[in-house]
Amino acid sequence: MNKLEDIILKNCPALAPLPTGAEAKLNRLNGVKAVLFDVYGTLFASGSGDVGTAAATDTAEALTQSLVVAGFEGELEQAGLIGKDMLKSEILEWHRAGHKAGADFPEVEITKVWKKMIDSLRHTQTLSTAETDFDQIRRLGLEYECRVNPVFPMPGCIETLRTLKERKLPLGIVSNAQYYTPLLFSAFFKQTVEEIGFDPECCVWSFKELKAKPSADLFPKAARYLEKNHGIQLSETVYVGNDMLNDIYTASQAGCKTILFAGDQRSLRLREDDERCKNLKPDAVITSLAQLPELV
Structure with a gap:
């Protein structure tokens, strides 16, 4: 396992x-x-x-907890507060792009959504600028999914x-x-x-x-x-x-x-x-x- x-x-x-x-x-x-x-x-x-990305399930607390256990550093409570809205916004943007590309019901590839959100939080200096590896993104996404769904x-x-x-x-x-x-x-x-x-x-x-x-x-x-x-x-x-x-x-x-x-x-x-x-x-x-x- x-x-x-x-x-x-x-x-x-x-x-x-x-x-x-x-x-x-x-x-x-x-x-x-x-x-x-x-x-x-x-x-x-x-x-x-449903799968969490398709359901209206998001909380700042769940995101903050997930950032902590996934090993991110910075202003994690603030990151949870603004990150959940970034996450929702990025999913909607992905859906808009998918519609434009001809998909009738677009689906996100959630690791890419999480990576973009983390990059944005680092850009605003809410998270520290240490390099994120793919495994850390996958852990973050799963920790969050298990908490909200x-x-x-x-x-x-x-x-x-x-x-x-x-x-x-x-x-x-x-x-x-x-x-x-x-x-x-x-x-x-x-x-x-x-x-x-x-x-x-x-x-x-x-x-x-x-x-x-x-x-x-x-x-x-x-x-x-x-x-x-x-x-x-x-x-x-x-x-x-x-x-x-x-x-x-x-x-x-x-x-x-x-x-x-x-x-x-x-x-x-x-x-x-x-x-x-x-x-x-x-x-x-x-x-x-x-x-x-x-x-x-």
Whole structure:
């Protein structure tokens, strides 16, 4: 286990899902040959219900604490106060640039955002001007994420994944994510994403594509490798997620069957006011990951 995984375990205590009151619709889905998953709010309970960069989660105190433990020096309380606004501003600027470059839903590469914020704090002499290495930036980003958006495996997560692996169903991920997202699996389960049973080429992480769900551009990459590596079409694939827009709508538009995970009040997003979701129904609804294997 490396230092980043240690940070996850130290800062992410047990987080039980909150009941949603949703009714499970355990419809058996015929012809499913592969399963794709969302991560935040589906495989992992999340304090905000999404990856922190996509959620309105920021506090000066969390940033100050993160700067301290990551080894930065200077006026750290002041850096926390002004840095959180710099961080938000830089993410918005990144999104504007992404839109201008043609991305429908741009995603940030958060280490570059953190580096720019640190450079700005040094320019204003709020932080000391010592050179920052890449590992220190990665530690800072993860320390902050764990404070504003702690996560913990959903009940039944690893057991469900192992059951699907034993049945030799190809597994993949299409998720809004950052560099630390794949580390959640090795931190909590002591196995890499691939060792757990996911095909790495069928794992599409938003930060690598610089596009986030509900972008229509993420599922085609998963489709390409499902076809190339397994001879499976998206129409023979089910996608499991907790958000009716980002997950169910986007996956259904790509041609997947869909299962809504309605197991945690923090992350369940029904999007009832969104026109794209008003007449949209998933193929099944589960309130526990343990219900998934019996449907496929």
